[in-house]
Amino acid sequence: MSTASSSAATAPSETPPPAASRRRLPLGGWGLLPAAGGVILVAFPFASDDLFWQNMLILSMLFAIGAVGLNIISGWGGYISLGQSAFVGVGAYTVALGALKIGGNPFVWVPVAGVVAGLLALLMGLIAMRTRGHSFVILTIGFLFLLQLIAINWDELTNGTQGLSLPIPMWDIAYQYWPFYYAMLGVLCLSLVTAWRIRRTKFGTGLIAMREDEDKASTVGVNTPVYKMLGFVASGVFLGMAGGVYAYYLAFIDPRGMFDIVISVQIILCMLLGGRGTLWGPVLGAFLVEPLNELANQQMGGGNSRLLIFGGLMALVVLFLPKGILPTLKERLTARRQRGQAGLVGARLDGPLVIGERTAPAETTVAPGEALLEVKGLMKHFGGVKAVDGASFVVPQGSITALIGPNGSGKTTAFNLIDGTMTPSGGEVWFDGRRIDDLPPYRRAHLGLARTFQITRLFREMTVVENVVAPLRSFSWGQLNTSAMRGDEAARAEELLTFVGMERFRDQKAAELSYGQQKLVELAQVLMLDPKLILLDEPAGGINPTLVARMGEMIRTLQRQGTTFLIVEHNMPFVLGLCDPVLVLARGACICEGTPGEVQKDERVLDAYLGDDFVLERSAEVAR
């Protein structure tokens, strides 16, 4: 499952600059290039009265607006949309119908076009909230074609395939396309500032976390459905406005030209070619793709050659330049700069085991020793397979409880049901005095329930410290607009990384860490939630003995400070030395509970682990 859900992950993320420069637009060094480009764009109409170039720049900006928006939901959020040109169409028809049926200058209707596009995206987002991967793509295709069909069939409003003519511009002909040009430039600036801002807020990091691993993001408290929906809205608003300007510029619109899926493809191509997941890549891509569009339309007769060029180019980019121009260049540069330097990767965790101090978790409503987590008759059936079949158990507040059992006894599935990654077929889960089995994973995380995974699931393209600050303890609309890493959060992340001994790795990419190191970072990550209960899935699995001992010490320290643990583990010395009580799961149900000593002697447990014929085999051995 991790491969499927994190599979949208290969797009590189743009690492935010260090704290000092985070509040400024990135204009130093290489950042001068976009600044210079901006100056040229502003000054161009004064320098040249060539309409051919003005036209090309207007259309380039249209594509750039589309690609910058698409990058929000695709480059960062990981969801590809083939329906973006629907926003062009909706914006265009809003401006045309507004100006024709109600009146006023078409430019007045451009902001309205943005609002209408945004509302439509919101509506789509409400459906898309529940979809994943492929379903989302299919949905966006259906969305585009349905709107096109409505524009074709709703004759009274849209004049069908005959199209609509917009009012003729009233300004002096000496101003050429200037008003269109600067309107488009204004929308482009708005969209860039918005995208830049999003990347630096919780909204942006939440989107990237969603791209890297959507289920995981949900378990650390990211409200993924809302993030997905708003990401889609953000991708559509400015394109709707640009579509409005475009309509006025063209002076004539029809359904097939406006709701044109080839425009969607060109927008995707701009983003892919320039570099998905970067701020400027989509802009660069747009200024490369649009001249090609002119070439196809003017020199090669449009139509079929346009299809061949853009279909062919997209295939080539997907196959041979999947990361796009900017990230590929950046990779080359970084590789050259780092040549000959030894990385921290693979560095050993040496030195004494110093475990730092940390603040205690939030107060629970449950007194020590009472049930913090209670599972009643929990069931999960996959077709005929009963992975969890009526399991009931209690995790006392303040304890380190173990959940053991033979392979396939349903331990990990039980975890998935408790943290909400899966919906149970039956039964109840109570946590801290309230029933939680109908809550989504992020709500459970907000209540103080945290969980690590058997095979670590960090956000691979994020740095260690970004991983640790990714969890969210609550959800509010205002939160979306707060800084991605506030000062106090950075300090807290440092503290937690020091606690697990990983502070030296704070700026490494998570994907570059060893497996054991990832386990430690994942622990620090969930501690960011200040959890009351942590579910640890095989914390000692696949790591070396020194690290196992260290992990045990950390768990004890945290428990002394008030955190409760439920641990699934196969390393019996580790479990029996650390945990009390021990729960034994077999065939999906809890068969035994007690102190480590009691459980070790229990006949039912021996039976479950070694099978019914254990006694027979042993007696056979004795006889021999």
Next chain:
Amino acid sequence: MTELLQTIILGLLVGGVYALLAAGLTLIFGVMNVINVAHGAFLILAAFVTWTLWDATGLDPLASVLVTTPLMFGFGWLLYNATIRPIRKAPPSSSVLLTFSLALVIEGVLGLVWGNTSHAVRTSYFDQSFAFGDIFLPKAQVYGCVLAVGVLLALWAFLTKTWTGRAIRASAVNPQGAELVGVNVAAVAAMTFAVGVAVCGAGGSIVSVLYPFLPGSHYVWISRLLGIIVLGGMGSLPGAVVGALLIGVGETMTTTYVGPEWATAVPYVVIFAVLLMRPQGLLGARLREDVAL
């Protein structure tokens, strides 16, 4: 009453052809987790090949299934190895974009070769009907549906009775497991893609008799087929058949009672409704996803 009955029967006949077309799409998705957005373009390509055969030799379009099926099998196999195989391990969005670009390229080539005008194959039985009392069923629809069901049954037999077919189904259910028991999953993927495209080729020949087509028709077709497999449950072959029949009837009902111009809206509305209410589709299996963890 007669009108309703006629509408439903026509819908089922149309749905039979849709089922054949959607079968390949859902099979490819089930085995490879790839949505072949070029499926509609393959279908139109096969229709144009059928048109040319008929135009040049007078070959009956339904008989040309014998030509288009192997032809499209080879085409699918080559295309898979040249383009899709290299990105097998890439994120799903890559395969969607790649197959979509293939669709655009095919549309462009069709436009260059045959022109962007509407084509139709007019056979001798084109405007004849079978009459059952008050119900009239166009002969082309009946023959097309019978042939589609025949090919579908052959596909089913292939998947259940042959070793290769069982390997395909095994790979769909559990790729790691199939690999462990000696199935070369990579080769099976190529085979599946080719089989899916071949079946689509047979469907294209049938479609050429039933509907006029032009290079740009593939968008309507792929939307319809996506609606069918979303409704039936992505990756489920019986689901594709059920979905196809429902969408077929839905379209003919819309044509009769709402207006022909809204018939193409049916698949889109179905996509929205299904994803909103039952994202796994009618017969979509809720398999356990955590075994790989």
